[in-house]
Amino acid sequence: MEVNMSQNISQNSNQNATTSVVGTAASRKDGRAKVTGTATYAAEHQLSGLVHGYVVTSPIAKGRIRSINTTAAAQAPGVIAVYTHQNSPQIFKPANNWMNSKIYEARLPLSDDQIHYAGQVVGMVVADTLERARHAAHLVQVDYEPQAPQVNARTANYQPSPPWFGEDFTFNSGSFSTGSAEVTGIEAQIEATYTTEMELHAPMEPHATIAHWQGKDAVTIYEPSQYVLLTQKTYAELLGLAVERVRILSPYIGGGFGSKAFPWPPSILCAAAARDLGRPLKVVNSRRQMTANAGHRSETEQTLKLSATAAGKLVLIEHLAKSCTSPVDVFPEPCTIVTPVMYAAPNIRLEQQLAVMNVGTPTFMRAPGEAPGMWALESAMDELAWTLKIDPVQLRIMNQTQSHQRKNLPFSAKQFTECLEQGAERFGWQGRSPEPRSQVSPSQTQDDLLVGWGMAAATFPGYRGATSAKVRLLPDGTAHVLSSGNDMGTGAYTVVGMTAADALGLPLNQIRVELGDSLLPDGGIAGGSQMTASLTPSVALACQEVLKAAEATTAAAAFEKLRQTGRAAFEATASTAPGEETKQFAFNSWGAHFCEVTVDELLGRLRITRWVSVMNIGRVLNPKTAASQVRGGIIMGMGQALMEECHFDPNTGFPVVYDLATYHFPAHADIPRIEVAFVGEPDLNFNPMGVRGVGEIGITGVAAAIANAVYHATGKRIRSLPILPEKLL
Numbered sequence: 001m002e003v004n005m006s007q008n009i010s011q012n013s014n015q016n017a018t019t020s021v022v023g024t025a026a027s028r029k030d031g032r033a034k035v036t037g038t039a040t041y042a043a044e045h046q047l048s049g050l051v052h053g054y055v056v057t058s059p060i061a062k063g064r065i066r067s068i069n070t071t072a073a074a075q076a077p078g079v080i081a082v083y084t085h086q087n088s089p090q091i092f093k094p095a096n097n098w099m100n101s102k103i104y105e106a107r108l109p110l111s112d113d114q115i116h117y118a119g120q121v122v123g124m125v126v127a128d129t130l131e132r133a134r135h136a137a138h139l140v141q142v143d144y145e146p147q148a149p150q151v152n153a154r155t156a157n158y159q160p161s162p163p164w165f166g167e168d169f170t171f172n173s174g175s176f177s178t179g180s181a182e183v184t185g186i187e188a189q190i191e192a193t194y195t196t197e198m199e200l201h202a203p204m205e206p207h208a209t210i211a212h213w214q215g216k217d218a219v220t221i222y223e224p225s226q227y228v229l230l231t232q233k234t235y236a237e238l239l240g241l242a243v244e245r246v247r248i249l250s251p252y253i254g255g256g257f258g259s260k261a262f263p264w265p266p267s268i269l270c271a272a273a274a275r276d277l278g279r280p281l282k283v284v285n286s287r288r289q290m291t292a293n294a295g296h297r298s299e300t301e302q303t304l305k306l307s308a309t310a311a312g313k314l315v316l317i318e319h320l321a322k323s324c325t326s327p328v329d330v331f332p333e334p335c336t337i338v339t340p341v342m343y344a345a346p347n348i349r350l351e352q353q354l355a356v357m358n359v360g361t362p363t364f365m366r367a368p369g370e371a372p373g374m375w376a377l378e379s380a381m382d383e384l385a386w387t388l389k390i391d392p393v394q395l396r397i398m399n400q401t402q403s404h405q406r407k408n409l410p411f412s413a414k415q416f417t418e419c420l421e422q423g424a425e426r427f428g429w430q431g432r433s434p435e436p437r438s439q440v441s442p443s444q445t446q447d448d449l450l451v452g453w454g455m456a457a458a459t460f461p462g463y464r465g466a467t468s469a470k471v472r473l474l475p476d477g478t479a480h481v482l483s484s485g486n487d488m489g490t491g492a493y494t495v496v497g498m499t500a501a502d503a504l505g506l507p508l509n510q511i512r513v514e515l516g517d518s519l520l521p522d523g524g525i526a527g528g529s530q531m532t533a534s535l536t537p538s539v540a541l542a543c544q545e546v547l548k549a550a551e552a553t554t555a556a557a558a559f560e561k562l563r564q565t566g567r568a569a570f571e572a573t574a575s576t577a578p579g580e581e582t583k584q585f586a587f588n589s590w591g592a593h594f595c596e597v598t599v600d601e602l603l604g605r606l607r608i609t610r611w612v613s614v615m616n617i618g619r620v621l622n623p624k625t626a627a628s629q630v631r632g633g634i635i636m637g638m639g640q641a642l643m644e645e646c647h648f649d650p651n652t653g654f655p656v657v658y659d660l661a662t663y664h665f666p667a668h669a670d671i672p673r674i675e676v677a678f679v680g681e682p683d684l685n686f687n688p689m690g691v692r693g694v695g696e697i698g699i700t701g702v703a704a705a706i707a708n709a710v711y712h713a714t715g716k717r718i719r720s721l722p723i724l725p726e727k728l729l
């Protein structure tokens, strides 16, 4: 197909086969800086005169503040200021429309005396040290008038879900239906309800902000941000400044997963208070504060009905999905987003419902919608396969759809069958003894362990956004690539460098990459698994443009010109964006997971002993960093499947987990070797690099693959996550 001419990048100009870097397993460019501690994260910046803020949070989940006494806190040693809703620093209401600005949550910090959830920010103490600020924060006396909170998702009041920003901005409500009211040809059917628990954001780096004002009308903000230029625009609106007066620095992010896409209340308060104080101010979330002030993934309840012919062809898919939001913003977990993508059926009925609870505001978390959606859909497909006595791999192959059934567009470069077949082959699926409880493994201390094999599909949309990148050729023989886009641990520094290396015909170590600074051209968002697909086309084009600017055919010739003429640099900036192809194709990445579990029924102990995943993501720019993304997603999926949950005290509404000891997630000993392979061709309909996203697909389908293996091992169908030991006894 034809693509926009300006994006028509020739991959192999200025290089020969021996210099190709793209496609090799290059190690991370930022790896050494990270392991030696020279990579500076937001909270680590040393500024002279820096003071420390510690937020005061609500112990009640609903009600109002009757009064606050700050006298003791203000008189404590080292205290510089105490803020409450009665003396909040000035914060302006942003448009909050995704284009000019976006915050979670919509309610501004300290805007009134109302309490909507436990952990809500009700004040902040600033002192000369962190310890003194924290101590004084505990001296703030707040008199609350509590009301009974709603913190039980099972008894919440669900309504049809309002619109959600999502798939190409077109996922209006999650409700969709096609086909007829009278469905005929049903010879087999399953209907079941699947639940997930609330999952908390727990990146290694907790949220942190340093705000450093230059006078009252310009500020530099050090904050981990997955979307540097929108964060810049958002702070400009919150602080009443021109956009150019705000600089965001986010060169390194210690994990984001969606929680660092937009500023949260403690950071906003930090920026506003720093202006008020005229001092650089640092605010770091404690782990406990992260539970309510960094977003989470809502619990979900999904009912799936799958109806099929005796031969296994689907005739009806019905999917009702429920999730919860906070009283102060709207975030439906869009589980039904995957349903029209995965399997063909003449009749499809989707519905999303949402309830309000007294919890912090939910937000994006790795594969929002797709992760819980695929848990339900891929569990249901397994149940149908058992009902029909059809191999679950075959059931998926025969029911896959070649078009996106809501968009009515054909998928580009889809190699889902290859994922399933190659995964089955690598795992040895054909050696499966199909009956539940039919495979055992000897144990030295107990009765035999039950062994189960399970599989599930994976998918994630191919998103791409408009980006720009600048490339400079310098007399020292290096090329410098600059963009505000960032690397939240994904490998962006590396793949950006590799793209430039090939486009310029240079070795990777002659490419310097600078990311995560709002002074640089708009690199787009590290979210929706789109940074690589969005940014690398601009990098490749800018490399071509800089050679044109140098009137040189090779980088070596351009460097020679610089040395001969004494010029400082050749420089070019290029921009790329999606075009007409989004009206001709639907873009998704595809995959298949195969796993083995052992279950000790005496102890309820489950171990994951083997894992094979095969992914189809278009061109694989770097098999090492891409496989690491998939592994990270799978490990996060194992947490969702087996461990992660946040419950609330029904009386106080306070979360009963609050740190990395009480919130369980997988550690190394829980994880087997994870084999990851890639199949398929470059998706050149999608972008000139042919690459789709890989950041989120890994988590999708993981929980279902495990639950399906548990069924095979034990004959027990577990429909509620996490699969805790007591559910296996």
Ligand code: MOS
Residues within 6 Å of the ligand: 226, 256, 257, 258, 259, 261, 364, 365, 366, 367, 368, 526, 527, 528, 529
């Ligand atoms: Mo992701 S949930 O798009 O950071």
